[in-house]
Amino acid sequence: MLRLPLLAAASLASYCAGAVLDPLRFPSAQSINIWQLRAKSLQADAALSARDTSFPVSTFTQPLDHFHGTTNATFGQRYWVSTRHQKPGTGAPVIVLDGGESSGVLRLPLMDTGIVDILTKATGGLGVVLEHRYYGDSVGVQNFTTDNLRWLNNEQALEDSANFMRNVKLSGIDEDLTAPNTPWIYYGGSYAGARSAHMKVLYPDIVFGAIASSEYFDVIRTYADPTCSANLDWVTEVRRPESIVNNLDRAHKALFNLSGLASDQDFVSVLQIPLGAWQDKNWDPAVGDTAFDDFCAALNGNMTDLADVEQDVRLPDGLTVNAALPNYAQYIIDVTSNAWNYVASCTATLEECFGTSDDSRYQVYDISQTWRLWMFQVCTQWGYFTTGPPSPKTPAIISRLLDLDYLHKVCVQAYPPGQFFSIPPLPNVTPVNVLGNFAIAADRLAIIDGEQDPWRPDTPHSQYYAKPRADTVTRPFKLIPGERALSPLRFEIEPEIQALCIMTLG
Ligand SMILES: *[C@@H]1O[C@H](CO)[C@@H](O)[C@H](O)[C@H]1NC(C)=O
Ligand SMILES: *[C@@H]1O[C@H](CO)[C@@H](O)[C@H](O)[C@H]1NC(C)=O
Ligand SMILES: *[C@@H]1O[C@H](CO)[C@@H](O)[C@H](O)[C@H]1NC(C)=O
Ligand SMILES: *[C@@H]1O[C@H](CO)[C@@H](O)[C@H](O)[C@H]1NC(C)=O
Helix, strand or coil, X not given: CCCCCEEEEEECCXXXXXXXXXXXXXXXXXXXXXXXXXXXXXXXXXXXXXXXCCCCEEEEEEECCCCCCCCCCEEEEEEEEECCCCCCCCCCCEEEEECCCCCHHHHHHHHHCCHHHHHHHHXXXXXXXXXXXXXXXXXXXXXXXXXXXXXXXHHHHHHHHHHHHHHCCCCCCCCCCCCCCCCEEEEEECHHHHHHHHHHHCCCCCCCCCCECCHHHHHHHHHCCHHHHHHHHHHHCXXXXXXXXXXXXXXXXXXXXXXXXXXXXXXXXXXXXXXXXXXXXXCCCCCCCCHHHHHHHHHHCCCCCHHHCCCEEECCCCCEEECHHHHHHHHHHCCCCCCCCCCCCCCCXXXXXXXCCCHHHHCCCCCCCCHHHXXXXXXXXXXXXXXXXXXXXXXXXXXXXXXXXXXXXXHHHHCCCCCCCCCCCCCCCCHHHHHHHHCCCCCCEEEEEECCCCCHHHCCCCCCCCCCCCCCCCCCEEEECHHHHHCCCCCCCHHHHXXXXXXXXX
């Protein structure tokens, strides 16, 4: 078993490395439809990022299977090195940023102006961005069939990092900087933050999270602008007779230009999409994305305070609806106002764009279908499904029709059993360990979360499941207040993290 003198900083909060909107934010069949609709512009984003050549790229050869001898195939794991602040021969640490579930290219800004730059500057260390297996160009298979994805799991990916840290001969560096002789600081956010914690506590099989993470939207409901939150409540809440979820007829769907969509679940899953922009917010508009604020402004229209919210309007066709509903509908239709609207960008039939019952559209296996990667991890080990709250007593800003069956069905559609591997009936998140997972801790493991992060309920800072604990020098436990921590890997926690590393290493 690996034993590394490792300081891991596990920021379970989400981070945005550039404003790359992630259609798989709410894993479901609908999110794949949106991915397919937006594939061209997503590829353009990636091509743009790939032009960043300020840090040289290298590869480290990894076995595709570390454990079971099922294949002798290898792949080149990409990594990028920054020697900008390195003081050779001083025993300074290597700061490695885990690329998580995306191309490592998208993390390079963190090495230029973000956390890796900050930490290497503070320590005289070397910076590394390490790409995750199967993502970006660290791909060792010919296609993404169920069988070929069977080496995409937590255990294999953690062993990649350990193997890298123990054995890498960093290109252009004469010094031996391998672990355990050199201290390594392992940093990650969101999924990669959980990986950092796993690396540190040496329990690669423990996973955070629970299957039905309905609290995601409760965080938004609690912290959004009060007028916007109240409008969302009036428009979508089952307690309100005129809300859209109580009126899923053709006339109401027509307001959204979606009357051609047969399934009510498919319809409400399109309405959920703008809420994904919450995760990209930040106190500093230069860093965060304003799409959620734009959405709220559109929804609120001319309503400026809570007293305005409860009004109804009578539409020309005779429908009486809550005043915010036509605003919501217009926002969903009108693609010109922002990036989260899709109805007007649909050039095929509505069923072809937003229907989710045709299995064949999810059975495309070539390696351009990168949505298959994170979705596979969700379906097999992570289970991050963002359902509506099952109980009518819990207020909701998304429809309760978005239940686990609906969100999970794409796992069955997209990953039919292979010859060597079948996905589990439900993600194997070891539910008996869930409470232990929220208590995850180790010396020199810093756990940093954002107060308003929608994923906070899945972290050791969970408002719902985690017990309070002390913030100590050996076990730092920080909750960054307000919106700031929605992208904590950029700038905001600089003084705290610097102090932390210097204390812990020094
Ligand atoms: C891997 O290589 C070894 C040695 O050449 C061989 O014995 C073994 O059968 C190979 N395994 C697979 C799965 O091809
Ligand atoms: C996927 O790749 C494997 C080789 O790894 C090949 O045998 C198989 O036919 C391919 N399947 C598809 C659907 O492309
Ligand atoms: C918003 O505009 C509508 C239509 O012009 C009007 O009926 C309504 O009273 C206005 N609401 C507020 C709060 O100003
Ligand atoms: C609504 O849909 C119809 C037919 O699908 C289309 O002609 C019309 O332009 C759409 N309206 C908007 C605002 O996109």
